[in-house]
Amino acid sequence: MNSRLTAHVSFKAHSAVPALPAGGVIALIAPAGPAEFDFNLATQWMHARGYQLRVMAGVWEKDGYLAGSDAVRLRDLHEAFEDDSIDAIFCLRGGYGTPRLLDGIDFELLRRHPKPFVGYSDITALHLAITRYAGFVTFHGPMLNADLLGNKQPPTESSLLRMLSGQQLPVLEHPAAYPLTTLAPGCASGRLLGGNLSMICATLGTAFELDAEDIILFIEDVNEPLYRVDRLLTHMRLAGKLNRLRGVLVGDVAGVDVLALNRLLAQELGGLGIPVLAGWRSGHCDPNLTLPMGARVRLDADRQQLVLEQAVVTAKI
Template sequence: MTVKPTHVLSPHAPVPALPAEGLIGVIAPAGPAPLDTDKATAWMRARGYALRIFPGVYEKEGYLAGSDERRLADLHAAFADPQVDAIICLRGGYGTPRLLDRIDFDLLRNNAKPFIGYSDITALHLAISRYAGFVTFHGPLLNADLLGDRKRPTESSFFNMLRGQVKAGSVLTHPVAYPLITIEPGIAHGRLLGGNLSMIAAVMGTPYAIDAEGVILFIEDINEPLYRIDRLLTHLRLAGTLGQLRGVLVGDVAGVETAALERLLKQTFEPLRIPVLAGWRSGHCDPNLTLPMGALVKLDAGGKALVLEQDVVIKS
């Protein structure tokens, strides 16, 4: 089965590639975490990059990394700073949706650059896709992933994507040690979008909900038992979101038994007759592979492949 487009999707704008000896900004738009500044700086320096750490990274207000005003100011400042070549989030957690209705999307669009994170950061991926229209990256967080010594594909996937070594026509690499599972075979072309399933559901009914028309939906989650995954998927089905999709790429759903998850995915997506591929290592898992959100891709669920159909960064 091939899912043919019902309308032509225009590509999201690629962003400037991360240059050699570039400057990476660190912000904390969600939860707090202690940062070993010397370790982080040395880690990046060893790979040829410098860090600019924005003030909110060192703040804490309960389960938030500083006040809403501080976290929003850092987000805006990191995009506005012409010296910052890419932006990585410190951690996920909670609180990112609190910023959405105050973001200056014109500022972000006019200063587009690689923006990286996952988990609670999903809210920003969805909002930027909808209101700024450039590619962002569902990829490692600074603390948990890059400084947390994730398996080697995490780092190589991250830098290869941002440096522009993964080009249009590339089959995205997936480690053979983690077999992919075809839930529903077929080929679909669409815009890759999504992230954390709980966050996708949390913003439903808001102006920042996923624009699902023509999308290859990527989903992943952690600390959600099977019945809650069922509830979240049912929420998206009843909202009409699943019916607009061209295909689904399922990442790691940590803590859920694989066979039980496969049965639920089959029950959910078989009636929709769209390709579904599961087991992609991106999100709350190790390794954590970088995916370009908003980019045009081809999903070959039967062939167990994801192909990039546009350049996601541009080298100057």
Template sequence: MINPKPLFPGARVALIAPSGPVPPERLEPAVRSVEKLGLVPVVYESCRSAHGYLAGEDQLRADDLNHAFADRSIDGILCIRGGYGAQRILKKLDFSCIRKHPKFFSGYSDVTTLHIALNQLCGFITYHTPMPSTELYDGADEYTMKSLKRVMFGDSAGTLENPGSMEPEVLVPGCACGRLTGGNLSLVASSLGTPFEIDTRGKILFLEDVDEEPYRIDRMLTQLLLAGKLNDCAGLMFGYWTRIEAEQPDRSLTLLQIFRELIVPQGRPALMNLACGHSLPSMSLPMGKKLKMDASAKKISILR
């Protein structure tokens, strides 16, 4: 896997919206938040466009991403927000061109689709991070910003640690080593059966989600299980499960019950309650990077 050059003070970064539209009132503060990082934001058309629940039509969003990678004056690419729509542009992306111009690329949530595609088809590391018009525009906590700057400016070796107030929990003890893949469970599950299907073989699978009922989490994990993805992986990391609430709690399983019934029997080392996903504080993750996870010791190391 290629490790793209890190960003640096004064780096020109493309702001793109490959999925949902940016709320107009958030664009200016999102741009300022990038400037506060010492970067020079270049706002692409998708950040100012809307087509229903999309940030412009598919071709426009795909063109923004293609052009940002092809433009040699652009040092990195920040997805300004998630939403829905990244899957719709996959077949419009010029992966042969993108492969020739690996760059720092970041985002999360719906951007999971692009992390998987860029890691697997273009062979370079990408970064699962908070986004300018989702978290950064309103100011983020010290832990979140320190973790973001760490991956952004090239200091991504060492350990992945929760903030002091949050303790990871052991779901399945043991050790695992492999490249990191995954992201938002809904997007991981919806990749199955497509040319862009996630490959978990020998990898550490990270999962998180937001605004789903427990039975839907069960359904998507079961889909991964039946597709062999949970058996293929070397280990699992679970982040935030934000607003995962049952409409009828007395007729639902809890998340922990679901994990114990679907994940534990697979025998893969697994950690949960990691500070990453649709809540703050949130760590930034190097997707495609090789990790060593000692679930028993609640320790995750990034390998060079």
């Protein structure tokens, strides 16, 4: 195990991070797969919203199906956090390879320099690790290439920027065009943790696995047929994770028939005696709404609401 972990414990409460200020600097990193992107378009996008773009060096590299070597991608992550002139960190894309970085992360460095960190999919591995060992809120939200520059529906951008700037109201808005489904009734509070279901299961049995005690679990996935979703949920149950939850928020599971998915979820989760709300538009979907990982929330499956019970950002000093 990484010796840096021995001095840390799993955090039971997660602190807010400094808000993204007007005129702030947003660093772009590629901790997973490579992607070509239009630098001029990205710069224009940032400037149009009052921000400055800083592209970390490794974004321009490619190592097979990875965006640069492990050392390069880890260096960019550390430098983006350590540089106090950088106000937030966005990921270019997901893909593969993020777990390869986990046992090299200097979590003490991250704890000294907390700031908004945004991504999803393979980036789930970093959300799990940072919330567990650095103890601050991160953001399961849109990435630059596919989402913000990909012309996804307006709530994708507005949800992210409201959350990072501190303008988010306690009740998170969900577009009425995408009805939610209450699979199990009730209301519960807990830390919101999770992300991509495949990645959550990939970390089980490691020092970076999901700490499921008294959490509101968020799950989403893509390109996983129903039988594999079944296998992943069964894996979590057999690992003793499901019976420790306070509630479950199900995001988009792209490529799976919704009615069949909801039947499976009701079978796997409905007997736990906790609220389960499905259909939240977060993940590999359009729109892709931002969720604060590690933050204390209230899941009300009866009212079909998700409510923040803590500040997720604070004014930057």
